[in-house]
Amino acid sequence: MEIALIGNPNTGKTSLFNNLTGSYEYVGNWSGVTVEKKVGIFKKIQGHLIDLPGVYTLNPLSRDEGVVTNFFLHESVNQLLNILDASQLERNLHLTLQLLEFERPVLIGLNMVDVANKRGIQIDAVKLSKSLGVPVVPVIARSGKGCDRLVDAISTKSPEPVNKKLVYYGKEVEAAISALSKEIDGKTEHSHRFLAIQYFEGNEYVKNYFYEIADSEKLNLILVNLESELKKQYASKTLPSFIYLKRKETIVKIMAETAVKSSSVIPLSEKIDRIVTNKFFGIPIFLILMYLMFMLTFDWIGTPLSDALDAILTGPITNLLENVLTAIHASDFIHALIIQGLVAGVGGVLVFVPQIFILFLFISLLEDSGYMARVALVMDRIMESVGLNGKAFIPMIIGFGCNVPGIMAARTIETPRERLLTILLTPLMSCSARLPVYALFVGAFFAGQRALIVLCLYVLGIIVALILAKVFSSTILKSETSLFVIELPPYRLPQFQSLWRSTWDKGKGFIRKAGTFIFAGSVFIWLLSYAGPGGINVDMDRSFLALIGGVIAPVLVPIGFGTWQAAASLITGFLAKESIIATMNIIYFVPNDSSLQGLLANYYSPLAAFSFMVFILLYIPCLATTATIYKETGSKKWTVFSVVYALVIAYVLSLIIYQGGKLFGLV
Amino acid sequence: MFSSFKPGERGKIVDLSHVSHLVQRRLLDLGITEGSEVCVKCVMPFGGPIMIESCGQCIGIRRKEAVQIEVVKV
Amino acid sequence: MIASILIGTAIFGYAAYAMVKFINKSKKGKCAACDLKNSCSSNCGLPPEVK
Ligand SMILES: Nc1nc2c(ncn2[C@@H]2O[C@H](COP(=O)(O)OP(=O)(O)OP(=O)(O)O)[C@@H](O)[C@H]2O)c(=O)[nH]1
Numbered sequence: 001m002e003i004a005l006i007g008n009p010n011t012g013k014t015s016l017f018n019n020l021t022g023s024y025e026y027v028g029n030w031s032g033v034t035v036e037k038k039v040g041i042f043k044k045i046q047g048h049l050i051d052l053p054g055v056y057t058l059n060p061l062s063r064d065e066g067v068v069t070n071f072f073l074h075e076s077v078n079q080l081l082n083i084l085d086a087s088q089l090e091r092n093l094h095l096t097l098q099l100l101e102f103e104r105p106v107l108i109g110l111n112m113v114d115v116a117n118k119r120g121i122q123i124d125a126v127k128l129s130k131s132l133g134v135p136v137v138p139v140i141a142r143s144g145k146g147c148d149r150l151v152d153a154i155s156t157k158s159p160e161p162v163n164k165k166l167v168y169y170g171k172e173v174e175a176a177i178s179a180l181s182k183e184i185d186g187k188t189e190h191s192h193r194f195l196a197i198q199y200f201e202g203n204e205y206v207k208n209y210f211y212e213i214a215d216s217e218k219l220n221l222i223l224v225n226l227e228s229e230l231k232k233q234y235a236s237k238t239l240p241s242f243i244y245l246k247r248k249e250t251i252v253k254i255m256a257e258t259a260v261k262s263s264s265v266i267p268l269s270e271k272i273d274r275i276v277t278n279k280f281f282g283i284p285i286f287l288i289l290m291y292l293m294f295m296l297t298f299d300w301i302g303t304p305l306s307d308a309l310d311a312i313l314t315g316p317i318t319n320l321l322e323n324v325l326t327a328i329h330a331s332d333f334i335h336a337l338i339i340q341g342l343v344a345g346v347g348g349v350l351v352f353v354p355q356i357f358i359l360f361l362f363i364s365l366l367e368d369s370g371y372m373a374r375v376a377l378v379m380d381r382i383m384e385s386v387g388l389n390g391k392a393f394i395p396m397i398i399g400f401g402c403n404v405p406g407i408m409a410a411r412t413i414e415t416p417r418e419r420l421l422t423i424l425l426t427p428l429m430s431c432s433a434r435l436p437v438y439a440l441f442v443g444a445f446f447a448g449q450r451a452l453i454v455l456c457l458y459v460l461g462i463i464v465a466l467i468l469a470k471v472f473s474s475t476i477l478k479s480e481t482s483l484f485v486i487e488l489p490p491y492r493l494p495q496f497q498s499l500w501r502s503t504w505d506k507g508k509g510f511i512r513k514a515g516t517f518i519f520a521g522s523v524f525i526w527l528l529s530y531a532g533p534g535g536i537n538v539d540m541d542r543s544f545l546a547l548i549g550g551v552i553a554p555v556l557v558p559i560g561f562g563t564w565q566a567a568a569s570l571i572t573g574f575l576a577k578e579s580i581i582a583t584m585n586i587i588y589f590v591p592n593d594s595s596l597q598g599l600l601a602n603y604y605s606p607l608a609a610f611s612f613m614v615f616i617l618l619y620i621p622c623l624a625t626t627a628t629i630y631k632e633t634g635s636k637k638w639t640v641f642s643v644v645y646a647l648v649i650a651y652v653l654s655l656i657i658y659q660g661g662k663l664f665g666l667v
Numbered sequence: 668m669f670s671s672f673k674p675g676e677r678g679k680i681v682d683l684s685h686v687s688h689l690v691q692r693r694l695l696d697l698g699i700t701e702g703s704e705v706c707v708k709c710v711m712p713f714g715g716p717i718m719i720e721s722c723g724q725c726i727g728i729r730r731k732e733a734v735q736i737e738v739v740k741v
Numbered sequence: 742m743i744a745s746i747l748i749g750t751a752i753f754g755y756a757a758y759a760m761v762k763f764i765n766k767s768k769k770g771k772c773a774a775c776d777l778k779n780s781c782s783s784n785c786g787l788p789p790e791v792k
C-alpha cells in the first residue's frame with residue numbers, strides 16, 4: 001500500500017511523516033523545506049508513506065512543485081493523505097478540491113488545530129467531512145496528538161474514490177471538459193476531469209503529458225474555443241482565474257458551514273517581527289546572531305569542549321593503544337599506521353564534534369523558529385540589486401550546514417535563471433566541514449579574536465557570492481524576470497526534542513564520515529607519507545605525498561603557503577573538506593605533548609594563515625557538492641564552470657590579501 | 668495605492684491585473700485576490716520589500732510590485 | 742607478526758571498501774538515498790527541464 005502526503009507548504013506534512021514512520025526527515029518553519037520525494041515505512045501498519053514537497057496547486061511554478069505534479073502523473077498511489085492547516089483552511093482547500101477531482105481515495109488530516117484554536121478559529125471536522133465527502137481527522141503533528149486515529153482511518157477504511165462533483169465550473173467549461181474527455185478516452189488511467197481542468201488552467205506538465213498521448217492540435221482547439229466563449233459570455237479575464245473563482249465560491253460555502261471565527265489575540269509573532277524586521281536593525285541583528293553563534297562555538301563552549309576531547313585522545317586513548325600494540329608485538333608499520341595515521345587523522349577530525357554540533361544546533365534553531373523567511377525578507381533589497389531575490393538567501397544559510405542540501409533548496413526559487421545563479425553561488429557558503437580548519441588556525445594565530453575572524457570569513461563568503469551574483473547576472477546570466485513573494489510563517493517556539501533531532505540528524509553525518517571516508521583517507525594519506533621512491537619509512541619530505549604536493553606548491557608561493565604540506569591537504573579537500581584537517585594532522589604529526597597549533601607557527605605567518613583560510617573558504621566545491629550541482633543543473637558546462645570560477649576567485653582573493661597585507665607591513 | 672500606506676493601515680484590493688503574471692499567480696496561491704483585505708505590517712528601507720497581512724497570513728512582496736496593486740483604504 | 746598482518750589486512754581492506762563506497766555515493770550527489778526507484782533512477786523525480 002502506498003500513501004502519499006500532500007498539502008500546502010509548511011502545513012506539517014514532514015512532521016506527520018516523521019511521526020508516522022518513526023524516521024527523521026528535515027522539518028523547518030518556512031515554505032519549501034522538503035524539495036524531493038521521500039519514502040518511509042509505517043510504524044504500526046504495513047505500507048509506505050511518501051512525503052512530497054508542499055504545493056499550493058497542482059499547477060507548478062517552481063521545480064519542487066514540479067516534483068509533485070510529476071509524481072501525480074507518472075506514479076501510482078493507493079491513497080492520498082491531504083494535510084490541511086486548520087488556521088489557513090480557506091487557502092488550503094483550493095488544493096483539496098483539485099485532489100478530489102483526481103478521483104483517488106483521499107483522507108484529510110486537519111493539522112495545526114492548536115494554532116487555529118489560539119487564533120479563535122474552530123473547525124467542525126464532522127461537517128467538513130460531510131461537505132467534502134471524505135474522512136477528516138484532526139491532528140497535531142508536532143505533538144503526535146490524533147496520529148493514532150489517523151492511522152486507524154488509513155488502515156481500516158478503504159474509502160471509495162470520490163465521485164462527487166464538488167465544483168460546478170459552469171455550462172461552458174463543463175461542456176469543454178466532456179469534449180476533451182472524449183479525445184483522451186482510453187489513453188490514460190487518470191481522471192479525465194482532473195486532466196482537463198488542469199489543462200485549462202495552463203498546467204505545463206499536463207500539457208506535456210497530453211503531447212505524449214493525444215492529438216494536441218485538437219486539444220488546443222478546445223482550449224482556444226473555451227477561452228473565447230468565456231470572454232464573450234462573462235467578460236472573464238482569463239480561464240485560470242475563472243476556474244479559480246469557481247473553486248473559491250465552493251470554498252466560501254464550505255467555510256460558512258464548518259468554521260467559526262471568534263475574535264483573536266494579537267499573536268506574539270507581530271511583536272517579534274517589529275524587532276527582527278526593523279527598518280534599520282534587520283541586517284545588524286542577523287550579524288549579531290551569527291557573532292553570538294561563533295562566540296558560543298569558539299569561545300564559550302565549543303573550544304573548551306574540543307580541547308578536553310583532544311586531551312583525552314592524545315592522553316589516555318593513545319596510551320591505551322600503545323600498550324595494546326606493544327602487548328601484541330605489532331610491527332613498526334602497524335604501530336605507525338594506527339598512531340600516526342588513524343589516531344591523528346580520524347581523531348583529529350572527531351575532536352571538532354562539539355563545535356560542529358553547536359553550529360548545527362544554531363542552524364536548526366534558525367530553521368525551526370520561523371526566522372529564516374524573515375532573513376529572506378530583510379535581505380531582498382540587497383539581493384535584488386545583484387540580480388537575485390531574497391529567497392536565494394535561504395539555500396545559502398542552509399549551505400552553512402552543508403552545501404548539498406543548500407543546493408537542493410534552490411529548487412524553490414521560481415525563475416530558472418535565479419535558481420541557477422543560486423546553485424552556482426551556494427558553494428561559497430562556508431559549510432560545517434570547513435569549520436575545523438578555521439578552528440585550528442584561529443586557535444593557533446588569532447586566539448584573542450577567534451569569533452570575529454571566523455565571522456569575517458563567513459561574511460566574506462556572502463560578500464563574494466553577492467559580488468559574483470552581480471557580475472554573472474550582468475554578463476552571462478542576463479534576464480529581466482524576477483519573482484519575490486514569500487510566505488512569512490508565524491514564529492514557533494522550537495521544542496527541545498525536535499531541535500535535538502534535527503541537530504543530531506545533521507551532526508551524525510559528520511561522525512559517520514569520520515568513521516568511513518576519513519578513516520579510509522587517513523590510511524591512504526598516511527601510506528603516501530610513509531612510503532616514498534626510496535622505500536618505506538622514509539623521511540616525510542621524501543615521501544610520495546611530498547612529491548605530489550611539491551608539484552603544486554610553487555603555484556601557491558605567491559599566496560603565502562607554498563609548502564608541499566599545504567598543497568597536499570588542499571588536494572584531499574576536494575573529496576571532502578574534513579579531510580583537509582585529517583591530512584594536516586597526519587603530515588604535521590606531533591608525538592605527544594606539543595600541539596599541532598604550536599607547530600603550525602613554523603610553517604605559516606598569521607597573514608599566510610588568514611590567506612590560507614580564505615583559500616579554503618572559496619577554493620572548490622567538494623565532490624558531493626559538484627555532483628549535486630551537476631544533477632540539479634543537468635549541465636556539464638555549468639558544473640565545470642562552478643569549479644573553475646571558485647578556484648580562480650579563491651586564488652585572486654588570497655593573492656590580494658597576502659600581497660596586499662605584505663605591502664601594508666603585516667606578516 | 669499601496670505606496671501611500673503606512674504600517675498598520677488596512678486596505679482592500681480592488682485590482683490585481685497590472686501586477687506581473689507570476690506574482691499574480693503566487694498571490695492567488697496565498698489566497699490574496701481582488702476583494703481581500705490586507706494590512707501593511709512593515710516597510711523595509713531603501714525601496715525594499717513590504718510585509719502585508721491577510722487573513723492572519725503574513726507575506727512579503729517587493730515594493731515595485733506592491734505599487735501596481737490597486738487598493739482602497741478601509 | 743600474525744596479529745600485525747591481520748590488523749593490517751583488516752584496516753586496509755576496510756579503508757579500500759569505505760573509500761570506494763564513499764566516492765560512489767558522493768558522485769551520485771544526495772539522491773543515492775532515494776527509495777522509490779520508479780521515476781527516481783534518472784533524476785530524482787524531476788522531469789526533463791521545463792523552460
Ligand atoms: N503548533 C504546531 N506546529 C506544527 C504542527 N505541525 C507542524 N508544526 C510546525 O510547523 C512547521 C512546519 O512543519 P513541516 O513538517 O516542515 O512542514 P511541511 O508541510 O513538511 O513543509 P514543506 O516541506 O515546506 O512543505 C515546523 O516548525 C513544525 O514544528 C502542529 O500541529 N502544531
Ligand SMILES: [Mg+2]
Pocket residue numbers: 013014015026027033034052053054
Ligand atoms: Mg516537508
